[in-house]
Amino acid sequence: MSLKNESVTILGAGIGGLTAAICLLQRGARVTIFDQAKKIEGFGAxxxxxxNGFGVMSSLGLASELIAKGNILEFINVQNFKDSTFSSRVNLMRVTHGNNNxxxxxxxxxxxHILIKKVLDLxxxxxxxxxxxxxxxxxxxxxxxxxDQSKHIAKLLVGADGIHSIARKSIGYNxxxxxxxxxxxxxxxxSKFVPLFDLPSEATIRFGPNRHMVTYPxxxxxxVNLVAVEKRNEWVAEGWNYxxxxxxxxxxxxxxxxxVLKLLSVVEDVKLWGLFSHEIPAKWHSCGIVLIGDACHPMVPFLGQGANxxxxDAWVLGEELDNSVNFNDGLKKYQARRINRVKKVSRASLANGDIYHADGVKAKIIDIGLKASFKLKPSFIQSKYDWLYGVDVSRGD
Ligand SMILES: Cc1cc2nc3c(=O)[nH]c(=O)nc-3n(C[C@H](O)[C@H](O)[C@H](O)COP(=O)(O)OP(=O)(O)OC[C@H]3O[C@@H](n4cnc5c(N)ncnc54)[C@H](O)[C@@H]3O)c2cc1C
Incomplete structure (x- = not known):
């Protein structure tokens, strides 16, 4: 079956929902999108x-717009919080991960805004x-x-409605x-308040007891973008960010x-997020309702992979629906192609959190180990995530 003229509804216009819309529209589907927000702005972060995510964006024709607005990283540094030397420093210009993205x-x-413009252009x-x-x-x-008491009828519904998904409940995951x-x-x-805190092409992860900090330009x-993470026993706020x-x-x-204190002293608006997750459902679709992104598999952000x-998901869903005998067959193939990879990424993200937040002897061992492998075998650190970054689902990986 082809997606040409098939009608698809998407709930949620976040990164997942908008990317899915572009993938489906480019394959000829008629797409209707709903979002609860009055307008989508993307908050300050x-x-x-x-x-791996860039590969999909490139296949969707968005590479040059993204490069024009973004910064290409040349180095990723890992630093012990009180040590100005690097535990590791990966030169990304020398690493290909198996693709050149x-x-x-x-x-x-x-x-x-780049995604919304593309959806509207299509x-x-x-x-x-x-x-x-x-x-x-x-x-x-x-x-x-x-x-608002209105109702919409869908033949196929993509639930891209984030971690508190209504679509997820509707397929029986409560x-x-x-x-x-x-x-x-x-x-x-x-940056004018903290000149040269980070060079324009470098991201730095600073780790210390029970907390870590990521900055990049x-x-x-x-x-300067700042994410600062702290271990806590409980989350007492009513919402999940404030x-x-x-x-x-x-x-x-x-x-x-x-x-670091100087950087923090010039912070104006800051939001605090509780980090939430749930087990990855055994079934990602039912009766023509299918989950993508955080609606299906929210993960801790310690590998920066939730949106990626x-x-x-969005690419694979579009491709499998377009190439299958019917919607249900396409949905099955979509889940089969995604579930093991998403589980592996989710586990690796959790493991990174443990490394960044280690305390006492464990922290010292990690720091010594990182420094030793960085010095003796930098290729180990450089290629550690080839299995993740080297995959480009839009070229059939
Ligand atoms: C601190 C932090 C840092 C992160 N950094 C990174 C990173 O660097 N790289 C990365 O890949 N990921 C990162 N992530 C994860 C990433 O933000 C999420 O995984 C990603 O935004 C999920 O996209 P989504 O489209 O699935 O869901 P969302 O972005 O949550 O979008 C869901 C959309 O659905 C709408 N919606 C929800 N409920 C309803 C409803 N009932 N009716 C209608 N509309 C609804 C919402 O308004 C929203 O627009 C980070 C997360 C955190 C917390």
Missing amino acids: GIQLSP PHLVIHRSDFI GAKINFGKKASHINYNNKEIEIFFS KPPKFMGKVAWRTVIE MQNGKL SDKRESLEQSFKNWPVN MAIE
Whole structure:
């Protein structure tokens, strides 16, 4: 079967939903998109588009726009928080991972706007301000009920509605996401307040007891993106993110070096996120409703892969639907192609969190081990994630 003129509905216009819309539209489908937000802006934070996600964007024809708005990373540094030497420093210009796609960092708002423009150029409409409250399959078609009392009928529904997905519940997965014992502050700082904190092409991960910090430049070095993560026993806020005070971020990192404290002292708006996840469902689709991205497999952000996995999902879903005998066959093939990779990435992300937050003797051993392999066998560190970054699902991997 071909997707030409097939009607597909997408719930959620985040990175996953918008990428799926482009993949399906380019294959000739008629796509309707709904999102609860009044408009999509992308909040103040950056995102790392790794070579595996970039490959899909490139195949969708978006490489030059992304490169124009983003920064291509040349180095990724890992640093012990109180040590100005590097535990490891990977020169990404010398690493291919099996493809030539770059590691790009970009402001989320710039990324989202590039995706939205492409969706609109391909002739689809995004229906904003439409919060789905309930989804029902009536043995014939899918009914989506919105909080404004309207209803939409779908033949195929892509649930790209994020970690608190309604679509996930509608396919029978009712377990709520659970708090993963870590919180993340996210903010963007104007570089003029902290000149040369990071070079325009370098990302740095600083790790220390029970916390770590990731910084990288955005918008040609005009901005510094900051993600600071701390271990916590519980999440007490009602929502899963809220505006926090700069002082609580400063308090958490008060033992860190002066250059970091100086960076924190110029933070203006900062948001605090509880990190949540749930087990990856055994079945990703039912009765023509299929899950992608965080709606299906939210993961801790310690490998920067949540959005990259959503992007890969979107491509594979489009390709399998287009090449299958019917929708159900396509959905089965989509899940079969994705589930093991997503599970592996999710486990690797959790493992990275343990490394970054190690304390005491364990932290010393990790630091010594990283420094030794960086010195004696840099190729080990450089190629450690080839299995992840070297895959480009849009060229059939
Ligand atoms: C601190 C932190 C840093 C991160 N850094 C990275 C990174 O560098 N690289 C990376 O790849 N990933 C990163 N991630 C993960 C990434 O942000 C997510 O995995 C990604 O945004 C998921 O995209 P999505 O489209 O699946 O879901 P979302 O971005 O959550 O989008 C869901 C959309 O659905 C809409 N929606 C939700 N419910 C409804 C409803 N009932 N009705 C209608 N619309 C609805 C929402 O408004 C939203 O627009 C990070 C996450 C965190 C917390």
